[in-house]
Amino acid sequence: MENKSIIRLQDIWKVYQLGSVNVSALRGVNLEVDPGSFVTIMGPSGSGKSTLLNMIGCLDVPSKGKIFLDEEDTSTFSESKLAQVRGAKIGFIFQQFNLLHNLNALENVMLPMVFQGVLQEKRKSRAEHLLKLVGLEQRGSHLPAELSGGERQRVAIARAFANEPKLVIADEPTGNLDSHSGEKIMDMLSTFHKEEKGTLVVVTHDPMIAKYSEQVVNIKDGQIIKNHSQAGESLWQK
DSSP states (O other): OOOOOSEEEEEEEEEEEETTEEEEEEEEEEEEEOTTOEEEEEOOTTSSHHHHHHHHTTSSOOSEEEEEETTEEGGGSOHHHHHHHHHHHEEEEOTTOOOOTTSOHHHHHHHHHHHTTOOHHHHHHHHHHHHHHTTOTTOTTOOGGGSOHHHHHHHHHHHHTTTOOSEEEEESTTTTSOHHHHHHHHHHHHHHHHHHOOEEEEEESOHHHHTTOSEEEEEETTEEEEEEEOTTOOGGGO
16 A cells, blocks of 8 residues: 655645735645655755745645645645644754754754643653664753754754654755755754654755755755756665
């Protein structure tokens, strides 16, 4: 029996109105992401990859077309149901980290679990486990301002996996880091993907990141121009 896709985009268009001009950020995109896969979406600035990320993450709604999450049509969801499902099933890693500055590392990782109603003891235990996985078990009491950029990104990775999501989306996860820190973060994400057995979608313009994934999707001018697998080449499998 074939696995059902975790996310499926069906003829997705996204059109923005700029004054009297309509700009199509996405034009008839079709994409399936299989459970447990590691997908890299690549494209130059203005290619539509950030808009595509918002669609995959159910952060925005298409102008036309349908998005299926776990084979459920998200267009039928209310705003509150979509937010609840997104919080339970999707983790996000942002280029700017998006940590709350008044919360320490442990509390930042625990936060998504608060919104899902996870009990305090389980929240703390899970957050400690995740910080240990990213090598920050000794830094849980530190505020973001007391952490390096690489350490903050590791906290963000741990937070993304807090609710054991089926899908984790990383938006330019190495964009604010030097090349050495960037490689360490990608090694960590790859290991995390293997350990947590979740689906990982990385959106980037950096070709270095593609070598870590099993599938590369190239987007240009709002359309997918190439979608190819490179099974067995992921570094975490070696």
